[in-house]
Amino acid sequence: MRKLKCLLLILSLFMPLTQTLGQASTSRDDVSKRAAALLAKMTLDEKIGQLNQLFFLSMLMQPEMLEPGIREGKIGSLLFVTDPATINRFQKVAVEQSRLKIPLLFGFDVIHGFRTVFPVPLAMASSWDPALVERAQTIAAREARAAGIRWTFAPMVDIARDPRWGRIVEGAGEDPYLGAKMSAAQVRGFQGSDPSAPGRLLACMKHFAGYGAADGGRDYDSAYLSDSQLYNVYFPPFKAAVDAGVGCTMSAYMNLNDVPATGNVFLLQDVLRKDWGFKGFVVSDADSVGNLVTHGFAADKADAAVRALTAGVDMEMSLPRSPVGSAYSDSLAQLVKEGRVTTAQIDNAVRRILEAKFKLGLFENPYVDVSAVASHHNTPEHRQLARVAAQRSAVLLRNEGNLLPLVKGDAKVSSVAVIGPLGDSKRDMRGPWTLADDRRTSVSVLEGIREKVGPGVKVDYAQGVDMDRVYPSIFALFGGPRPAPWSEAQKLAEFEKAVALARSSDLVVLVLGEYEEMSGEAASHSTIELAGRQRELLEAVAAVGKPAVLVLINGRPLDISWAVNRVPAILEAWHPGSEGGNAIADLIWGDATPGGKLPVTWPRSSGQIPIYYAHNLTQQPESAPEFKSRYWDMPTSPLYPFGYGLSYTTFAYSNLRVSKAEAKLGESVEVSVDVENTGRRAGEEVAQLYIHQRSGSASRPVHELKGFERIALAPGEKKTVRFTLGKPELTYWSSAVKGWVQEAATFDVWAGGDSTAALTTTFRVVR
Numbered sequence: 030m031r032k033l034k035c036l037l038l039i040l041s042l043f044m045p046l047t048q049t050l051g052q053a054s055t056s057r058d059d060v061s062k063r064a065a066a067l068l069a070k071m072t073l074d075e076k077i078g079q080l081n082q083l084f085f086l087s088m089l090m091q092p093e094m095l096e097p098g099i100r101e102g103k104i105g106s107l108l109f110v111t112d113p114a115t116i117n118r119f120q121k122v123a124v125e126q127s128r129l130k131i132p133l134l135f136g137f138d139v140i141h142g143f144r145t146v147f148p149v150p151l152a153m154a155s156s157w158d159p160a161l162v163e164r165a166q167t168i169a170a171r172e173a174r175a176a177g178i179r180w181t182f183a184p185m186v187d188i189a190r191d192p193r194w195g196r197i198v199e200g201a202g203e204d205p206y207l208g209a210k211m212s213a214a215q216v217r218g219f220q221g222s223d224p225s226a227p228g229r230l231l232a233c234m235k236h237f238a239g240y241g242a243a244d245g246g247r248d249y250d251s252a253y254l255s256d257s258q259l260y261n262v263y264f265p266p267f268k269a270a271v272d273a274g275v276g277c278t279m280s281a282y283m284n285l286n287d288v289p290a291t292g293n294v295f296l297l298q299d300v301l302r303k304d305w306g307f308k309g310f311v312v313s314d315a316d317s318v319g320n321l322v323t324h325g326f327a328a329d330k331a332d333a334a335v336r337a338l339t340a341g342v343d344m345e346m347s348l349p350r351s352p353v354g355s356a357y358s359d360s361l362a363q364l365v366k367e368g369r370v371t372t373a374q375i376d377n378a379v380r381r382i383l384e385a386k387f388k389l390g391l392f393e394n395p396y397v398d399v400s401a402v403a404s405h406h407n408t409p410e411h412r413q414l415a416r417v418a419a420q421r422s423a424v425l426l427r428n429e430g431n432l433l434p435l436v437k438g439d440a441k442v443s444s445v446a447v448i449g450p451l452g453d454s455k456r457d458m459r460g461p462w463t464l465a466d467d468r469r470t471s472v473s474v475l476e477g478i479r480e481k482v483g484p485g486v487k488v489d490y491a492q493g494v495d496m497d498r499v500y501p502s503i504f505a506l507f508g509g510p511r512p513a514p515w516s517e518a519q520k521l522a523e524f525e526k527a528v529a530l531a532r533s534s535d536l537v538v539l540v541l542g543e544y545e546e547m548s549g550e551a552a553s554h555s556t557i558e559l560a561g562r563q564r565e566l567l568e569a570v571a572a573v574g575k576p577a578v579l580v581l582i583n584g585r586p587l588d589i590s591w592a593v594n595r596v597p598a599i600l601e602a603w604h605p606g607s608e609g610g611n612a613i614a615d616l617i618w619g620d621a622t623p624g625g626k627l628p629v630t631w632p633r634s635s636g637q638i639p640i641y642y643a644h645n646l647t648q649q650p651e652s653a654p655e656f657k658s659r660y661w662d663m664p665t666s667p668l669y670p671f672g673y674g675l676s677y678t679t680f681a682y683s684n685l686r687v688s689k690a691e692a693k694l695g696e697s698v699e700v701s702v703d704v705e706n707t708g709r710r711a712g713e714e715v716a717q718l719y720i721h722q723r724s725g726s727a728s729r730p731v732h733e734l735k736g737f738e739r740i741a742l743a744p745g746e747k748k749t750v751r752f753t754l755g756k757p758e759l760t761y762w763s764s765a766v767k768g769w770v771q772e773a774a775t776f777d778v779w780a781g782g783d784s785t786a787a788l789t790t791t792f793r794v795v796r
């Protein structure tokens with residue numbers, strides 16, 4: 030044994046370490062050389078095959094349908110294969126039976142967990158805890174990688190300022206600064222320092238770019254964004270992912286300023302490659318190449334292939350039996366013959382994909398170890414992190430008279446009524462991107478509460494109302510069908526049962542919100558009102574007058590204006606993941622303290638949309654103050670501001686100071702503030718720093734987040750939080766000069782617990 034070790038040591042002196050371990054050498058040089066050498070051996074058809082990615086949906090398709098194409102080298106990548114044995118089966122055909130033995134790259138939407146489901150991304154952003162986000166995605170990567178998946182279509186980093194848009198749930202909310210931190214954390218979590226290392230995945234930022242600004246919040250609709258909005262608001266999370274080393278970019282579905290993102294040279298060449306130096310590959314969204322025709326952009330499918338490839342889309346993702354077919358596979362060979370596409374263009378795209386495959390070590394380790402898969406899934410460690418993540422992402426919106434936390438064993442609470450359509454749902458704990466977990470393993474609110482209070486407390490459930498909404502049928506393939514809608518008689522009886530249960534219980538926990546498929550892709554709503562008869566149920570149950578906690582399970586801010594004056598405690602749990610029910614019970618009974626903050630401005634009603642905190646202040650004459658941006662029928666302020674969230678304790682901010690009153694252009698200013706826990710419980714606070722540039726070549730938003738830190742404070746403890754305002758924080762993209770500027774100006778600075786922070790000071794930047 031000793032001798033063997035010595036031998037290995039000597040060998041390792043002569044070889045790169047990775048090779049001694051039987052792994053791939055993934056150095057950039059090596060990878061480029063190997064890709065170039067392989068490229069030189071490929072036929073045109075084999076090259077086009079590498080650009081072709083197809084869905085495999087096991088409920089609709091048989092492996093035999095794809096195997097001939099893999100054998101002939103016509104398929105480079107598959108998505109949606111989550112069964113390790115099927116992955117090996119396809120891979121065997123690719124690496125043992127195709128001419129060049131190029132492995133397939135298996136991709137999947139690992140968005141917020143794989144078998145263990147973490148809170149939805151909007152919830153994870155509410156934690157304001159990038160380290161937690163990184164850990165959660167590390168675990169998601171580990172679970173997916175164990176099943177043979179090598180590439181995730183995440184992070185989704187689209188800024189969203191319209192909660193009608195169902196995909197707001199998939200991102201980090203409205204703010205570029207918070208969004209950038211969450212974006213980079215996710216890339217680190219998925220890829221680590223080397224996406225080929227065990228337990229890691231290749232990450233793919235999406236949807237490039239501007240997808241979250243869909244007209245009217247309708248998914249896929251056009252986005253019209255000025256350069257100022259793009260550079261200052263919509264691009265920063267993408268740029269942060271590139272800086273963190275993201276390996277892939279997915280082009281978006283919609284058109285940006287009339288040019289579809291999938292054929293958009295400005296986005297894919299000028300910004301992504303030239304300005305940001307992105308070195309990875311670009312994949313289209315599903316069928317977005319063929320849909321360049323639908324956009325009225327490309328003349329036909331062949332033209333679509335030319336336009337997408339020329340713009341910089343390397344790989345085409347195609348739906349099974351897509352009516353548009355695969356534009357690349359169907360057209361590229363002919364297009365080369367006609368001279369409409371050059372071999373060099375195809376080679377560039379293929380090279381990038383081969384480089385990714387070499388970088389991932391796929392040639393050395395194409396298979397997955399089927400026997401080890403289960404041991405990596407749903408482990409106690411993963412479940413524990415999912416529980417902590419759900420605790421840390423919940424936002425306490427209201428806690429009148431300190432109703433919460435409840436005290437375990439309190440004699441006044443001998444019966445609890447859990448009421449509402451989400452109260453006993455395992456499925457809806459998870460959220461829209463959960464296609465690979467076993468939903469029976471998630472914990473409902475009812476189960477979590479029963480477990481928490483034990484057999485001594487009577488816990489009963491009444492659903493009260495049903496919600497019969499129709500969503501794309503594809504969701505039924507994964508989530509299963511919803512129960513049939515109730516009859517009129519059943520509706521009446523269930524409603525009355527719920528109210529009666531409230532009446533006979535000491536405490537009511539109302540669990541309202543959305544089914545998991547009510548947000549996410551293709552799930553836009555015209556209003557943010559509570560769906561179905563939930564509002565009626567809320568009113569009837571509140572009228573009973575029992576102490577009540579409203580728990581929200583949802584993927585977007587909802588209209589809860591009625592509840593905020595009538596229900597004493599409101600806890601926003603979002604879709605909290607597999608351990609949601611346990612985490613909610615932990616929070617209600619004080620085994621965890623809420624510390625999450627809103628990553629979005631919460632509107633009072635749909636009529637206020639879009640509403641976001643970082644807006645400009647425009648016309649507001651001193652002599653006629655009513656002539657300002659406002660509605661007459663409702664306050665202009667939101668229901669809850671961006672950054673808002675309560676704790677079971679209180680915090681005070683003081684002593685906000687800047688390191689210098691005057692800084693030269695390019696110099697940094699240090700800002701510090703003291704935060705004290707002024708209550709009687711330990712708690713965590715997210716200290717936030719906002720700035721405003723008072724004058725310049727363009728107007729700047731009234732507040733902009735430029736720093737935050739989540740800190741833990743014992744009762745009475747005080748900590749100093751420090752921030753740096755350097756060039757990156759003080760620079761912006763000015764439409765007046767069409768470029769990045771840092772300007773001499775006076776800056777206001779605020780620090781506090783949300784975007785309405787009052788503690789303020791100033792400094793000047795001078796030439």
Ligand code: NOJ
Pocket residue numbers: 138182235314315550
């Ligand atoms: C379409 C979605 O827009 C995208 O986010 C997803 O990654 C792909 N389908 C693959 O599922």
